[in-house]
Amino acid sequence: MRRDIFQAIADPTRRAIITLIAIQAMTPNAIAEHFDTTRQSVSKHLRILTECELIKQEQRGREIYYQLEIDKMKEIDKWLEQFRKIWEDRFDNLDKLLATIKNKKK
Numbered sequence: 001m002r003r004d005i006f007q008a009i010a011d012p013t014r015r016a017i018i019t020l021i022a023i024q025a026m027t028p029n030a031i032a033e034h035f036d037t038t039r040q041s042v043s044k045h046l047r048i049l050t051e052c053e054l055i056k057q058e059q060r061g062r063e064i065y066y067q068l069e070i071d072k073m074k075e076i077d078k079w080l081e082q083f084r085k086i087w088e089d090r091f092d093n094l095d096k097l098l099a100t101i102k103n104k105k106k
Contacts, residue, residue, distance in 0.1 A: 005072055006079075008052040013037070014045050018068065021055060025067035 009015055017031055032042040046066060049055045054072045058065045 003048060003052050005052045005054055005076060008049055008054055009076065011045070011048075013041075014049055017042075017045055017049060018054065018073075021066050022068050025058065025065040027063050027065055031066065 009018070013035065016034070020026060020031060020034060028039070028043060028046060031046070032039045035042055046055070050057065050066075052072070053069055055066045056069050058067060
């Protein structure tokens with residue numbers, strides 16, 4: 001089953017994993033240490049994130065490290081930008097309204 005990035009980030013554990021590896025690449029065991037769950041459960045989350053191309057694996061010697069895939073994160077940011085613009089416009093309008101009300105009271 002092919003998942004999309006929004007299904008991947010819908011889960012709080014996967015968002016926490018993304019936050020962890022955004023700082024530095026980590027092994028599955030190092031990631032699992034941050035959660036009160038089984039190693040298999042963390043592996044399942046890593047597999048989903050990898051399938052959605054939000055993270056990628058890198059072999060370093062005998063260890064596998066997971067790191068964030070920045071281009072996919074940009075895809076999320078691009079989608080969020082439309083909402084950011086709407087809210088910025090609303091806040092600007094609110095600022096203008098409050099300034100108008102303040103000036104009328106003077």
